[in-house]
Amino acid sequence: MKSTSALLALVALLPAFTQAQTAQWGQCGGIGFTGSTTCVAGSVCTKQNDYYSQCIPGAQAPPATTAPPATSVPPATGAPSKPSSAPGSTPTTVPSASNPFNGFEIYLSPYYAAEVAAAAAKITDPTLAAKAASVAKIPTFTWFDTVDKVPQLGTYLADAQSIQKSTGKKQIVQIVVYDLPDRDCAAKASNGEFSIANNGQANYEDYIDKLVAQIKQFPDVRVVAVYEPDSLANLVTNLNVAKCANAKTTYLACANYALKALTAAGVYTYMDAGHAGWLGWPANLTPAAQLFAQVYKDAGSSPFLKGLATNVANYNALSVATPDPITQGDPNFDELHYIQALAPALQQQGFPATFIVDQGRSGQQNLRQQWGDWCNIKNAGFGTRPTTNTGSPLIDSIVWVKPGGECDGTSNSSSPRFDSTCALSDAHQPAPEAGTWFQAYFENLVSKANPPL
Numbered sequence: 161m162k163s164t165s166a167l168l169a170l171v172a173l174l175p176a177f178t179q180a181q182t183a184q185w186g187q188c189g190g191i192g193f194t195g196s197t198t199c200v201a202g203s204v205c206t207k208q209n210d211y212y213s214q215c216i217p218g219a220q221a222p223p224a225t226t227a228p229p230a231t232s233v234p235p236a237t238g239a240p241s242k243p244s245s246a247p248g249s250t251p252t253t254v255p256s257a258s259n260p261f262n263g264f265e266i267y268l269s270p271y272y273a274a275e276v277a278a279a280a281a282k283i284t285d286p287t288l289a290a291k292a293a294s295v296a297k298i299p300t301f302t303w304f305d306t307v308d309k310v311p312q313l314g315t316y317l318a319d320a321q322s323i324q325k326s327t328g329k330k331q332i333v334q335i336v337v338y339d340l341p342d343r344d345c346a347a348k349a350s351n352g353e354f355s356i357a358n359n360g361q362a363n364y365e366d367y368i369d370k371l372v373a374q375i376k377q378f379p380d381v382r383v384v385a386v387y388e389p390d391s392l393a394n395l396v397t398n399l400n401v402a403k404c405a406n407a408k409t410t411y412l413a414c415a416n417y418a419l420k421a422l423t424a425a426g427v428y429t430y431m432d433a434g435h436a437g438w439l440g441w442p443a444n445l446t447p448a449a450q451l452f453a454q455v456y457k458d459a460g461s462s463p464f465l466k467g468l469a470t471n472v473a474n475y476n477a478l479s480v481a482t483p484d485p486i487t488q489g490d491p492n493f494d495e496l497h498y499i500q501a502l503a504p505a506l507q508q509q510g511f512p513a514t515f516i517v518d519q520g521r522s523g524q525q526n527l528r529q530q531w532g533d534w535c536n537i538k539n540a541g542f543g544t545r546p547t548t549n550t551g552s553p554l555i556d557s558i559v560w561v562k563p564g565g566e567c568d569g570t571s572n573s574s575s576p577r578f579d580s581t582c583a584l585s586d587a588h589q590p591a592p593e594a595g596t597w598f599q600a601y602f603e604n605l606v607s608k609a610n611p612p613l
């Protein structure tokens with residue numbers, strides 16, 4: 161008896177000895193999580209939902225229902241203006257034969273489903289609550305924005321595999337690879353956990369190795385990845401920002417490592433390519449095509465490196481009849497025009513790319529003051545649902561990459577991650593920290609959804 165309890169006590173102590181403390185904003189708990197549950201001094205491990213607890217700076221933990229991953233993807237500074245109105249009408253065209261979405265169902269993230277269920281439960285109007293709850297059935301991507309979240313991927317892949325076995329319907333697990341050192345080099349809200357100056361490249365390679373190790377355990381489950389929102393686009397237009405210029409060599413080396421590893425593991429990968437109001441400007445198209453094609457060729461021209469993802473976490477429509485005035489004369493005033501201009505330039509450089517387009521928050525148009533505004537845009541609505549009926553053979557699927565309801569960035573000017581874009585007049589305020597749940601914003605996305613929920 162005595163020796164048994166002594167042994168148990170020893171075992172209970174082990175994690176404290178073997179695991180480091182979790183940094184601010186890092187994951188500290190949740191189903192499938194195996195890392196440290198202790199936060200560094202000054203932050204508190206706060207349960208966001210069953211799948212995620214996070215180290216939140218400051219003494220007070222946010223209310224238990226808020227949600228988390230730092231999913232925000234601010235777009236870019238350096239780009240001119242913006243897109244147009246009218247929700248994307250969806251024409252019909254046959255997708256290309258090599259479309260990785262064909263014949264598959266998309267696995268629903270239990271994490272996002274839990275966020276949505278908690279949010280819907282807070283809504284008193286029964287009609288709105290029912291619409292809100294229905295969002296849990298719309299597939300989004302899951303953002304792996306810290307190394308601590310990687311074990312969750314194994315949980316999801318195992319779950320997808322058992323769904324596949326029990327239903328006979330092949331599953332795709334959709335992920336965002338998002339943990340570059342000196343991440344988000346042109347903005348502030350989505351700073352990452354790794355820095356170039358502090359072993360960032362080696363830490364990133366370890367993060368990629370861990371992701372790929374999970375994926376390789378489930379070879380019969382298809383994985384589709386969006387690769388590093390904003391990173392390569394920043395190298396096209398934002399090298400005037402010192403942090404981006406300094407990051408260039410490392411971003412390219414990390415991308416090369418990651419893209420080779422992901423494609424070798426059979427992951428269908430789309431590199432993030434900003435949006436129409438960023439790389440869609442005529443002066444940016446050729447340099448963008450050159451960079452993406454070079455990265456593609458350097459990574460071995462794998463057929464699994466399918467192409468590019470556009471409009472991630474942004475608000476542009478796929479196709480509009482009339483340009484939003486803020487597009488200020490960009491001939492590529494919506495995502496379809498952008499893709500149709502970029503694809504031939506890529507082709508010319510030897511990259512036969514196809515595309516996926518985020519329409520998760522693109523239901524309403526003509527909302528922004530400037531095309532470059534990206535933070536919690538007021539009166540945005542959920543957009544066209546994910547579909548392979550895209551109207552263009554260049555577009556494999558309309559997708560929802562940004563989980564609608566997760567905040568883009570805080571409007572609190574005292575916060576270390578404050579980005580002034582989140583306090584502009586077209587940004588919904590007050591807004592909590594990036595990645596945490598933004599209930600009022602979610603409710604607005606639901607009520608403004610187009611097509612309606």
Ligand SMILES: *[C@@H]1O[C@H](CO)[C@@H](O)[C@H](O)[C@H]1NC(C)=O
Nearest residue numbers: 217218572573574575576590
């Ligand atoms: C704003 O951020 C500061 C610094 O993190 C914090 O002390 C303060 O409570 C925050 N204010 C609100 C309204 O959240």
